[in-house]
Amino acid sequence: MTELLVKNACVIDPLRGINAETMDIAILDGKIVEEVSDAAEVIDARGMLTLPGGVDSHTHICGTKVNFGRYMSPEDMRAGRTPRQGPLHATSGYSVPTTYGNSYRYSVMGYTTLLEGAMAPLEARHTHEEFVYTPLQDTMANTLFDGNWGIMEAIRDGDTKRVAAIIAWTLRAVKGFGVKLTNPGGTEAWQWGKNVSCIRDPVPYFEVTPAEIIRSIVEANELLGLPHSVHLHCNNLGTPGNYSCTLGSLGLIPDLNEKRQTLYATHVQFHAYGGSDWKDFCSKSEPIARFVDMRPQIVMDMGQVMFGRTTTMTADGPMEFNLYRLHHEKWSNHDVELETGSGIIPVIYRRKNLVNSIMWAIGLELALLTKSPWQCLLTTDNPNGAPFVKYPEIIGLLMSKKYRDAEFATIHPDTEARVPLPAIERELDWYEIAVMTRAGQAKALGIQDLGKGHLGPGADADVAIYPIRMDEVDPSAEYQKVIDAFSRTEYTIKRGRVVARRGECLVDGSNATFWVSPKVSEAYDMGKDPDFIEKFDRYYTVRMRNYPVQEEYLNRNRCIETEARI
Amino acid sequence: MKVTLALKPAARSFIPIEAESIVPKNFLDGTDLPVWRGNRELRLDEVFSVSVEGDADRTEDVEVVLSGETFRLKRVGEYMDGGRVTILGDIGMHCGNFMSGGTIEVRGNADGWLGREMAGGTIVCRGDAADYCAAGYRGGRKGMTGGTVEVFGRAGDFLAENIAGGTVIVHGDAGDMPGAEMRGGTLVVHGDCRRPGANMKGGSCYVYGTAQGMLPTFRKIGTVQHEGHTLIRFAGDIANRGKGNLFVKAYEYLD
Numbered sequence: 174m175t176e177l178l179v180k181n182a183c184v185i186d187p188l189r190g191i192n193a194e195t196m197d198i199a200i201l202d203g204k205i206v207e208e209v210s211d212a213a214e215v216i217d218a219r220g221m222l223t224l225p226g227g228v229d230s231h232t233h234i235c236g237t238k239v240n241f242g243r244y245m246s247p248e249d250m251r252a253g254r255t256p257r258q259g260p261l262h263a264t265s266g267y268s269v270p271t272t273y274g275n276s277y278r279y280s281v282m283g284y285t286t287l288l289e290g291a292m293a294p295l296e297a298r299h300t301h302e303e304f305v306y307t308p309l310q311d312t313m314a315n316t317l318f319d320g321n322w323g324i325m326e327a328i329r330d331g332d333t334k335r336v337a338a339i340i341a342w343t344l345r346a347v348k349g350f351g352v353k354l355t356n357p358g359g360t361e362a363w364q365w366g367k368n369v370s371c372i373r374d375p376v377p378y379f380e381v382t383p384a385e386i387i388r389s390i391v392e393a394n395e396l397l398g399l400p401h402s403v404h405l406h407c408n409n410l411g412t413p414g415n416y417s418c419t420l421g422s423l424g425l426i427p428d429l430n431e432k433r434q435t436l437y438a439t440h441v442q443f444h445a446y447g448g449s450d451w452k453d454f455c456s457k458s459e460p461i462a463r464f465v466d467m468r469p470q471i472v473m474d475m476g477q478v479m480f481g482r483t484t485t486m487t488a489d490g491p492m493e494f495n496l497y498r499l500h501h502e503k504w505s506n507h508d509v510e511l512e513t514g515s516g517i518i519p520v521i522y523r524r525k526n527l528v529n530s531i532m533w534a535i536g537l538e539l540a541l542l543t544k545s546p547w548q549c550l551l552t553t554d555n556p557n558g559a560p561f562v563k564y565p566e567i568i569g570l571l572m573s574k575k576y577r578d579a580e581f582a583t584i585h586p587d588t589e590a591r592v593p594l595p596a597i598e599r600e601l602d603w604y605e606i607a608v609m610t611r612a613g614q615a616k617a618l619g620i621q622d623l624g625k626g627h628l629g630p631g632a633d634a635d636v637a638i639y640p641i642r643m644d645e646v647d648p649s650a651e652y653q654k655v656i657d658a659f660s661r662t663e664y665t666i667k668r669g670r671v672v673a674r675r676g677e678c679l680v681d682g683s684n685a686t687f688w689v690s691p692k693v694s695e696a697y698d699m700g701k702d703p704d705f706i707e708k709f710d711r712y713y714t715v716r717m718r719n720y721p722v723q724e725e726y727l728n729r730n731r732c733i734e735t736e737a738r739i
Numbered sequence: 740m741k742v743t744l745a746l747k748p749a750a751r752s753f754i755p756i757e758a759e760s761i762v763p764k765n766f767l768d769g770t771d772l773p774v775w776r777g778n779r780e781l782r783l784d785e786v787f788s789v790s791v792e793g794d795a796d797r798t799e800d801v802e803v804v805l806s807g808e809t810f811r812l813k814r815v816g817e818y819m820d821g822g823r824v825t826i827l828g829d830i831g832m833h834c835g836n837f838m839s840g841g842t843i844e845v846r847g848n849a850d851g852w853l854g855r856e857m858a859g860g861t862i863v864c865r866g867d868a869a870d871y872c873a874a875g876y877r878g879g880r881k882g883m884t885g886g887t888v889e890v891f892g893r894a895g896d897f898l899a900e901n902i903a904g905g906t907v908i909v910h911g912d913a914g915d916m917p918g919a920e921m922r923g924g925t926l927v928v929h930g931d932c933r934r935p936g937a938n939m940k941g942g943s944c945y946v947y948g949t950a951q952g953m954l955p956t957f958r959k960i961g962t963v964q965h966e967g968h969t970l971i972r973f974a975g976d977i978a979n980r981g982k983g984n985l986f987v988k989a990y991e992y993l994d
């Protein structure tokens with residue numbers, strides 16, 4: 174029995190409506206409880222800002238794509254080198270660090286739960302193996318279904334229940350958590366050397382459109398009762414004028430779930446572009462934010478771009494090819510059989526570049542213009558917009574108009590005419606930041622009932638105590654203090670244990686992986702479906718019995734069983 | 740000031756010694772410097788017999804002379820910005836990494852990565868230099884950006900790979916792929932080499948001997964006179980719209 178008592182914590186816990194109340198947090202054996210005995214170890218938080226552990230609902234940290242980013246950029250490993258020390262492993266890398274590098278740096282910032290944004294089902298083992306070596310955060314993986322042959326055939330046949338059945342079988346097989354659509358249909362079209370320009374273009378051979386894929390999979394997701402909604406990376410990423418395609422995609426979504434959104438639109442910054450080419454490229458954050466304001470069924474994340482060097486990686490293969498043609502730097506392209514694909518290129522976002530400056534502004538605008546912080550979460554689509562270590566700076570920018578203006582003065586001078594940012598006065602408060610970095614993320618992922626994103630009794634004892642007092646700091650003026658505080662916690666507590674203190678990780682850790690196993694009826698068990706089995710054996714390079722990821726691959730195994738309506 | 744470092748025969752080992760501390764500037768403050776063998780930190784005088792003659796206030800007035808079996812001594816002169824290092828025998832890998840000033844003279848042969856990513860100063864190698872002499876490093880976009888490397892013997896493969904500035908001269912033959920990914924600067928090979936200038940974007944590469952396995956993605960322009968040689972001038976690498984100049988005395992395409 175391990176007891177811990179955090180005293181005098183100034184708590185913001187949005188999922189329980191708590192805003193800056195000074196209270197004690199009692200922890201017993203890794204869970205939050207009402208009270209502990211006098212024997213409990215005590216941490217005095219001395220009025221410091223105390224939040225539930227951070228949750229990142231969209232990041233790329235583990236799996237084949239990330240790892241390919243590592244080995245195509247050995248120069249990235251020159252940065253971020255730390256030696257082995259006590260229980261800690263050596264780390265290296267900046268935009269695509271080693272798994273331990275990711276885990277330690279996230280922990281120092283108070284993050285305790287991470288969702289890998291895109292796992293190719295066929296390559297799931299790699300993701301799970303890296304999860305084990307990301308020891309200070311619980312992990313879960315969005316699973317890619319954007320170009321799944323069986324699903325596209327079922328959609329063509331109008332059989333949504335079969336779509337759901339294939340998703341159920343696959344999620345269970347690969348120990349996946351949520352359903353991810355990356356440029357739906359586009360990556361399959363890319364295998365034919367093509368792309369889809371927006372939601373009405375048919376995918377070659379399958380003759381289904383992205384709109385049909387999105388609608389059908391959203392319905393299937395709800396039939397399966399999955400904790401998270403469909404997680405969509407819209408078509409047409411990164412092209413001038415793509416905001417209308419984004420609005421069209423969001424407009425497809427009915428409100429089907431009362432507990433959470435029905436669609437999670439990721440890295441919307443990359444999808445909020447106006448103009449007809451790079452010459453008249455401009456921000457369309459306003460129509461997107463207004464559209465989302467009116468639709469509780471949509472949650473998005475920022476996909477903020479920050480200036481500097483990073484690596485872009487996505488299942489959106491054709492988009493990366495377009496980027497390659499712009500930059501002529503190194504590029505990788507990868508096909509995942511019957512499922513999806515990917516592309517990777519390193520990039521540098523520059524202040525002196527007009528397009529990059531506009532991108533930087535758009536991400537901030539989305540967060541500032543969207544009324545509810547629950548509907549626009551803080552991400553960089555790590556590492557696509559920037560490595561996650563930039564989160565504290567983004568928090569500073571969102572909380573301080575003064576900081577935004579100071580930064581604005583350093584970017585391309587023509588930006589002002591193309592973006593609404595300079596006119597936006599809003600400064601987010603501590604509560605809104607807490608929503609955008611943990612509570613909103615946990616709610617959107619549907620994991621608050623599993624004890625994530627809040628500090629209520631029964632919750633996992635994941636706590637971040639930041640060395641800052643809300644009553645002593647004016648974030649609007651003293652943004653540097655805010656950045657410093659969010660860069661390194663005073664304490665990061667994971668499952669009831671102090672894992673990081675003042676910028677230093679203390680323990681080796683041991684994480685849990687959340688995955689979903691929907692319970693479907695016999696008739697919809699694809700493991701027994703003759704047609705599914707036959708196609709599998711015919712087209713995959715692996716045998717069906719070798720495809721599922723054994724539970725031995727998971728560290729602590731947290732299976733979420735859902736009752737499917739099929 | 741002259742600092743003489745004679746490698747102790749007893750300090751010889753299969754595991755290389757990492758000696759990035761051997762840079763003239765560091766000796767202005769004495770000889771109490773660390774070196775590493777594997778994961779063990781050693782004092783300079785555990786590895787070398789150290790002797791100092793005279794004294795100096797400025798880096799330019801410091802000369803370091805290395806003797807003994809120094810072929811497993813790595814990173815000597817890394818980040819060196821002035822003064823002189825003379826190696827009487829052979830030197831290990833990564834000698835003169837990131838060097839920005841001063842002179843390194845290697846009387847024997849140099850192992851790989853001599854003058855990697857160097858920005859200024861002079862390196863003279865009297866013997867042969869192994870692979871990646873005056874080159875960039877894994878994944879990096881820019882190699883050498885300034886200074887001079889002169890090799891009197893032969894050079895290995897990937898000579899001056901990714902060079903963006905400065906001058907590299909090899910008096911003997913060079914191996915495969917000299918000047919690969921070249922984007923600036925000057926590379927001169929007095930002897931023969933294979934496949935020079937692959938994917939070059941800019942800069943000038945001269946081969947006074949024969950370019951074997953000549954790449955087909957260079958456009959022949961004509962002949963020019965250069966330092967007493969009649970050379971055939973090519974432009975390329977046109978595979979990626981490169982704007983480099985390649986001059987060769989003779990060439991052979993692959994069959």
Ligand SMILES: [Zn+2]
Nearest residue numbers: 231233290554
């Ligand atoms: Zn992503």
